[in-house]
Amino acid sequence: MPGRDGINKIVASRRDAINSIMKYALVIFSFLICSSCASPGQVSVNTPQNLVRQYPIEYSASATVRSEVEGAWKSFCSEKALSFTAPEFDSITSTPLSLPQSLSGKVLLTGRKQIASELELRESLRSFIQKNSFLLFSDHDFETTGLGNLTLVSFSRESRRKPVLETDVYHAVYHQTSYNYPIENGYGVLRLSMTANGLLMQVNSRLIPRYNLPEQTLLPASEIIDKILGNEYQISLPNGQRLSITPGGKDEASLKGLVIYPKPAGQRLAIHLAYVVRVGKGKSWSVFVDALTGENLGAKPDFNY
DSSP states (O other): OOOHHHHHHHHHHHHHHHHHHHHHHHHHHHHHHHHTOOOTTOEEEOOSSOSSEEESEEEEOOHHHHHHHHHHHHHHHHHTTOOOOOOEEOTTTOOEEEOOTTTTTTEEOSSSSSOOOHHHHHHHHHHHHHHTHHHHHOOOTTSOOSGGGEEEEEEEESOOOSSOOTTOEEEEEEEEOSSSSOBOTTOSEEEEEEETTSEEEEEEEOOOOOOOOOOTTOOOHHHHHHHHTTOOEEEEOTTSOEEEEOOOOGGGEEEEEEEEEEEEETTEEEEEEEEEEEEOSSSOEEEEEETTTOOEEEEEESSOO
């Protein structure tokens, strides 16, 4: 039999062991509680970047990013010997939506101010994007920048007349390709306009940061179609008219694939991985449903209106 001192040591040792187990259990319990505290409409997912991360991933407006972007535009104007007037910026991503009148037509992109070939004009735009990516992308932390993440999908002259005049305007449209899927809801697009003699006329950037989105827990297609039946989807046109559709049966719906669906809310941009469901007979609509949570995100007509 151990003596009193030996018994006390055994009791103390067991007490320390129990305390260690309780502390460990408390840490695990706290971790589980935090993991389950996603805000409504969000789920917790495991990613290589973080053990637990909220989905959908939200990009928040940043005063620091806005200040850096404005500083980049000031430097750009200074290099071109132009007085600075801030472009109109997207309120969340701080990408430029339009140039002010004081900058439109003042920046020469080609080597000389004379009519250039379409090939020369396209190359001058490539060079402008490459050299001034921070003006257009605003956030370098998500590997968004660079021509490798853009594809030129159209380049056209506004006027059809011949011969080409110096003041004729060309429009270039680039699509962002840094995600595995197309980007919807008006995002992931860069539009640039320039004259035939090389002057930059307008900039509109709806490019977004790059995130790794989870694809391991997608809802089955049958569930997605069930979630849209009976829901009314509508949009408001610029003239005030409203268009709407209410899918009534599965024979009216077909799954078309996955897209990235950025959805703004206040000063945040939620990045969703979404299914596209084609609905309607004749004039169809595309309905977007979150591929992980089943949330109805929005819809758009597939026809001109």
